[in-house]
Amino acid sequence: MAMSHRLRMTLVAGxxxxxxxxxxxxxxVHLLLQPQRFTxxxxxxxxxxxxxxxxxxxxxxxxxxVPGLVLEGxxxxxxxxxxxxxxAAKGKLKVPWRAxxxxxxxITQLELDAPQMNLDExxxxxxxxxxxxxxxxxxxxxxxVLNDGSLSSHGRIVLADVTVKIGQLEPDRPFRMTVxxxxxxxxxxxxxxxxxxxxxxxxxxxxxxQLRGSLPGYGRFDLVGHARWLGGSRxxxxxxxxxxxxxxxxxxAFSNTAGPAMLDVQVRRPxxxxxxxxxxxxxxxxxxxxxxxGPSLExxxxxxxxxxxxxxxxxxxxxxxxxxxxxxxxxxxxxVSKVGQPSHSASK
Numbered sequence: 311m312a313m314s315h316r317l318r319m320t321l322v323a324g325x326x327x328x329x330x331x332x333x334x335x336x337x338x339v340h341l342l343l344q345p346q347r348f349t350x351x352x353x354x355x356x357x358x359x360x361x362x363x364x365x366x367x368x369x370x371x372x373x374x375x376v377p378g379l380v381l382e383g384x385x386x387x388x389x390x391x392x393x394x395x396x397x398a399a400k401g402k403l404k405v406p407w408r409a410x411x412x413x414x415x416x417i418t419q420l421e422l423d424a425p426q427m428n429l430d431e432x433x434x435x436x437x438x439x440x441x442x443x444x445x446x447x448x449x450x451x452x453x454x455v456l457n458d459g460s461l462s463s464h465g466r467i468v469l470a471d472v473t474v475k476i477g478q479l480e481p482d483r484p485f486r487m488t489v490x491x492x493x494x495x496x497x498x499x500x501x502x503x504x505x506x507x508x509x510x511x512x513x514x515x516x517x518x519x520q521l522r523g524s525l526p527g528y529g530r531f532d533l534v535g536h537a538r539w540l541g542g543s544r545x546x547x548x549x550x551x552x553x554x555x556x557x558x559x560x561x562x563a564f565s566n567t568a569g570p571a572m573l574d575v576q577v578r579r580p581x582x583x584x585x586x587x588x589x590x591x592x593x594x595x596x597x598x599x600x601x602x603x604g605p606s607l608e609x610x611x612x613x614x615x616x617x618x619x620x621x622x623x624x625x626x627x628x629x630x631x632x633x634x635x636x637x638x639x640x641x642x643x644x645x646v647s648k649v650g651q652p653s654h655s656a657s658k
Contacts, residue, residue, distance in 0.1 A: 362389050378404040388435050395432050398425040418452040425459040429468065441542035447509040450479035469493060481509050485516065497526035514539045521549060529555035540567055588615030613638060
């Protein structure tokens with residue numbers, strides 16, 4: 311049966327009305343949310359941290375499933391640097407429904423798709439932070455979600471398939487962050503960080519703190535301790551617990567609050583022990599220089615570390631050693647404090 315002319319006109323008018331209503335709703339959402347308010351908020355936060363935020367396309371509003379703003383072609387970089395610290399193909403700022411009524415712009419959650427982080431740029435940025443600047447604890451109301459990301463260094467992918475979920479971050483409230491990824495050989499690794507953040511004018515601390523997870527080739531680990539940020543690039547970390555297969559006792563302490571950065575490592579297993587003390591950056595530079603020599607027969611400088619290892623018995627395949635002891639005194643230096651020793655805590 312052929313559709314009558316009047317019915318066709320009614321359907322066309324109905325579709326046109328629906329399209330106008332939807333278009334009007336989207337326009338109203340755009341006008342009420344005012345995307346420029348939120349992008350200005352992000353740009354201001356980045357500027358305070360001496361970073362530059364850029365978007366390839368202007369942010370646009372999205373109503374469902376929750377109101378928010380879509381960001382496309384996001385990049386975060388140090389002013390004057392050609393390579394960004396962070397790029398993302400797409401992101402979304404989720405906002406509360408009350409944001410439709412105007413008022414102070416509030417972001418409840420940030421989601422980024424396919425973020426790529428340059429570890430070299432990040433390391434340079436952290437190293438250049440002014441030490442005199444007071445620490446501050448960023449407030450995250452609902453969290454941050456990063457999907458299908460990657461970490462690179464010297465043009466190579468270090469970690470891929472990175473997923474990060476960061477929960478609420480506010481003083482004196484439980485905090486949780488989970489990370490999963492794959493290394494260069496596609497083996498999975500995961501990390502869960504939990505703790506309670508505290509802050510005052512001198513220090514931001516995550517204390518107590520627990521690190522749990524697994525690393526390819528090393529097995530699971532379960533460590534407890536604390537982490538502290540004293541402003542600029544000054545930081546402290548002290549954790550202890552069990553790790554590896556078979557399980558070993560591990561104690562790590564890092565500090566760069568006075569003089570060069572130093573890392574203390576203590577490993578204990580029945581009839582085996584290792585103690586090492588070194589500057590991570592110097593040891594990494596020595597390691598890279600070792601490979602850069604190639605076939606050169608130039609004298610090899612000792613590694614910049616102080617270390618001692620002993621094992622009553624150890625085997626490498628069919629070769630066994632008894633009463634093995636090794637000591638390296640490449641660069642003795644004062645040790646940093648371990649977990650459990652007295653230290654200044656952040657006030658709650």
